Amino acid sequence: xxxxxxxxxxxxxxxxxxxxxxxxxxxxxxxxxxxxxxxxxxxxxxxxxxxxxxxxxxxxxxxxxxxxxxxxxxxxxxxxxxxxxxxxxxxxxxxxxxxxxxxxxxxxxxxxxxxxxxxxxxxxxxxxxxxxxxxxxxxxxxxxxxxxxxxxxxxxxxxxxxxxxxxxxxxxxxxxxxxxxxxxxxxxxxxxxxxxxx
Amino acid sequence: xxxxxxxxxxxxxxxxxxxxxxxxxxxxxxxxxxxxxxxxxxxxxxxxxxxxxxxxxxxxxxxxxxxxxxxxxxxxxxxxxxxxxxxxxxxxxxxxxxxxxxxxxxxxxxxxxxxxxxxxxxxxxxxxxxxxxxxxxxxxxxxxxxxxxxxxxxxxxxxxxxxxxxxxxxxxxxxxxxxxxxxxxxxxxxxxxxxxxxxxxxxxxxxxxxxxxxxxxxxxxxxxxxxxxxxxxxxxxxxxxxxxxxxxxxxxxxxxxxxxxxxxxxxxxxxxxxxxxxxxxxxxxxxxxxxxxxxxxxxxxxxxxxxxxxxxxxxxxxxxxxxxxxxxxxxxxxxxxxxxxxxxx
Numbered sequence: 001x002x003x004x005x006x007x008x009x010x011x012x013x014x015x016x017x018x019x020x021x022x023x024x025x026x027x028x029x030x031x032x033x034x035x036x037x038x039x040x041x042x043x044x045x046x047x048x049x050x051x052x053x054x055x056x057x058x059x060x061x062x063x064x065x066x067x068x069x070x071x072x073x074x075x076x077x078x079x080x081x082x083x084x085x086x087x088x089x090x091x092x093x094x095x096x097x098x099x100x101x102x103x104x105x106x107x108x109x110x111x112x113x114x115x116x117x118x119x120x121x122x123x124x125x126x127x128x129x130x131x132x133x134x135x136x137x138x139x140x141x142x143x144x145x146x147x148x149x150x151x152x153x154x155x156x157x158x159x160x161x162x163x164x165x166x167x168x169x170x171x172x173x174x175x176x177x178x179x180x181x182x183x184x185x186x187x188x189x190x191x192x193x194x195x196x197x198x
Numbered sequence: 199x200x201x202x203x204x205x206x207x208x209x210x211x212x213x214x215x216x217x218x219x220x221x222x223x224x225x226x227x228x229x230x231x232x233x234x235x236x237x238x239x240x241x242x243x244x245x246x247x248x249x250x251x252x253x254x255x256x257x258x259x260x261x262x263x264x265x266x267x268x269x270x271x272x273x274x275x276x277x278x279x280x281x282x283x284x285x286x287x288x289x290x291x292x293x294x295x296x297x298x299x300x301x302x303x304x305x306x307x308x309x310x311x312x313x314x315x316x317x318x319x320x321x322x323x324x325x326x327x328x329x330x331x332x333x334x335x336x337x338x339x340x341x342x343x344x345x346x347x348x349x350x351x352x353x354x355x356x357x358x359x360x361x362x363x364x365x366x367x368x369x370x371x372x373x374x375x376x377x378x379x380x381x382x383x384x385x386x387x388x389x390x391x392x393x394x395x396x397x398x399x400x401x402x403x404x405x406x407x408x409x410x411x412x413x414x415x416x417x418x419x420x421x422x423x424x425x426x427x428x429x430x431x432x433x434x435x436x437x438x439x440x441x442x443x444x445x446x447x448x449x450x451x452x453x454x455x456x457x458x459x460x461x462x463x464x465x466x467x468x469x470x471x472x473x474x475x476x477x478x479x480x481x482x483x484x485x486x487x488x489x490x491x492x493x494x495x496x497x498x499x500x501x502x503x504x505x506x507x508x509x510x511x512x513x514x515x516x517x518x519x520x521x522x523x524x525x526x527x528x529x530x531x532x533x534x535x536x537x538x539x540x541x542x543x
Contacts (some may be wrong), residue, residue: 113348113361118362147342148371155365 007033013133059130061106061123063088078102080137084127084156086110086144090111094142102140105130111155119155127156131165138166141198145170157198169198199517200240200297200490201276204268206248207259208283209235219483219533222513225521226529227537233521236537237301237492243269243279244299244490255285263519271297273488297487300478302493306470310457317448319387320473323382328480332380339373339443346370347438354437370442371412371422377443378410384450387484391476393502401465402453405433410446464499468531471496471508478515491518497526 003011007029015025031042039052056062063073071077071091080103085091091104107122130136139160143149157167200218203212213287225233241244247258258265264284271277271294279292288405309320325332352358353388380466385408409481426441433440450457452482457469475491482489491512497505505528512518513532525534 085246111344111365113362118359147338147345147373150369151342151345151365155361158361158365169282198243 023195056106060104061088061108061126062091062104069104074100080135081140082127082130083140083142084134084140084153085142086149090142091142100140102138105139107143107152110143110146110152112148122152124156124159128159128163131160131163136165138168140166141169154198167198199271199273199488201272202268202270203236203240203243204266205236205239206266207262208257208265208267209259209429210238211239211259213237216535218517218519218535220506220517221515222509222520222532223533224525224529224532225519225537226525226534228522228523231537233523233537234303234494237494237519237521239267240269240490241299241301241492243267243281244294244297249301249303254283254287257283258285269294273297296410296486297488298481299490299492300474302471302483302491302496304467304495304498306474307466308462309473310461310466310469311426314445314447315359317450318444318446319383321385321448324388324473324477325381325490327477328387328484329380329384332384335373335380337375339377342366342373343439343442343444348398350439351435357372361428363433364427365424367423368419370426370439371415374412374442375419375422376417377478378408378412378446379416381410381446382413387450387480388473388476392472392477395472395475395511396452399456401507402455402466403451404457404469405449405451407449407451408446409449410443411441412443413488460484464501464504467496467499468504468508475511488516491515493518493520495521495523497522497528501527 001050002008003180010029010032011022011025014020014028017025020028021030023191032043035114053065054063055065057064057065057072059072060069062069062071064072066154078101081100082105083094083100083102084105085094086109088106091106094104095101105127107127108122109117109122111117111119111122114137131139139156141153141156142151153169157169199220202215203269203460204218206213210230215237225236227233238248238250239245242257250298259302264282266280266282268280269278271279272298275293277292279290279294281291306320308316310317322332322336324346326336346369349363349366353360353363385406387407389404392404392406396402412422415425416445429440449499452465452469454479455461461469471493474493478489478491481487493512500508505526509520512520520529522529525536
């Protein structure tokens with residue numbers, strides 16, 4: 001054992017986080033051991049509070065503090081428009097545009113056969129259910145513009161169109177192989193050239 | 199042009215420095231004295247990678263900790279660059295701008311002799327250099343292909359959903375068509391340069407034709423998607439995607455004869471060299487950068503007439519490096535660098 005057990009435990013827990021390797025986990029641990037007691041406690045409490053108070057919206061699977069998320073609970077949002085995204089953080093990106101007044105649906109990822117992720121691992125059944133029951137008139141596919149997101153959009157379009165709902169895909173300017181979060185214009189030309197009708 | 203290069207503990211070199219001149223530099227020396235290693239050092243300094251795909255530690259002379267390379271380049275103001283290579287990676291000091299290298303190695307003959315896969319590899323490596331964005335196109339296509347193949351295999355195993363395979367079809371069509379289109383455009387640019395060279399040599403026209411299962415669908419994505427759909431049952435039977443640029447073939451013909459089947463070893467080597475020179479010309483034209491040709495062992499296996507053809511072509515370049523095991527009469531008048539035992543580590 002290199003460290004005293006409480007230190008080793010903290011290093012181990014931190015190294016489970018995405019993007020944090022063994023070395024970074026050690027650095028964070030030593031940092032946390034040096035900061036004032038209150039600061040460390042505040043971090044621990046913030047983690048516990050976030051986990052306890054934030055759950056998933058029963059309708060759209062965004063993060064929510066109650067049964068419904070802030071969008072689903074807002075009567076001024078248009079429930080006939082549903083924007084489908086892969087992850088809750090993609091909602092933040094769409095909201096930043098200020099262009100969208102409808103509701104969201106968070107799939108929880110994208111179809112990826114090589115990673116063994118199929119429709120049954122995503123909130124696909126729930127989306128179909130919403131479209132059938134909630135009077136949805138248009139579903140906007142805002143999955144990530146990488147190939148998995150495109151295939152997911154195409155797959156969902158195939159399931160949704162027979163239900164008589166309009167299915168659209170966000171268009172030009174979307175970066176290739178990137179995340180919606182980090183949208184840039186460099187590949188705009190390519191995105192235009194390769195635009196796809198659903 | 200490259201004025202000077204310095205090597206320390208790089209491959210077989212203990213410590214050595216070389217000065218080069220404009221035009222053709224002939225590096226002459228017996229086997230095992232480090233001719234290829236010297237060209238590799240130049241390539242590494244200019245391109246930031248080795249043409250052999252070696253691990254950093256292979257570049258460090260056996261028994262030492264780190265290799266050091268230094269280069270001085272002129273053309274406008276003189277610029278210097280130094281690289282230190284050790285097992286963990288490398289450190290660079292200085293930056294070279296506006297100068298690049300294209301490498302020819304005797305193995306490049308496999309672009310003619312080898313299977314379709316090796317020709318696709320050579321074509322793709324070339325197109326990546328001359329068409330911006332092709333690297334991304336290729337990467338996306340291969341990702342689609344892997345995903346779709348996996349979806350097909352799941353259906354073949356009986357655990358998949360055919361709808362999942364179909365959802366990849368528009369992507370296969372879009373990226374596949376883009377790969378084919380960009381390959382065809384790149385090939386056309388190269389062909390122009392190859393024509394110029396073979397025309398001067400009077401060896402007959404060198405044709406490079408791309409045959410693609412997605413070749414006839416430019417601008418007709420819907421038609422292509424329908425063709426993909428018709429392949430479905432065959433694809434599930436074979437457990438793989440049967441249409442797309444991963445099955446393209448490039449056919450080389452020299453003066454109407456199949457380069458692969460009917461050309462001699464020497465002719466095949468000439469064709470591979472013409473290809474590399476065309477690539478260098480195209481890069482130089484598209485980027486307006488100076489391109490240095492590094493021609494490793496390019497004269498062996500050629501008869502005197504063909505050696506002269508190659509040398510006449512190479513001497514037009516601003517700077518070229520040619521290696522050969524022996525001094526040749528044809529090399530008279532060029533700057534000669536003789537490698538001796540003293541360089542050997």
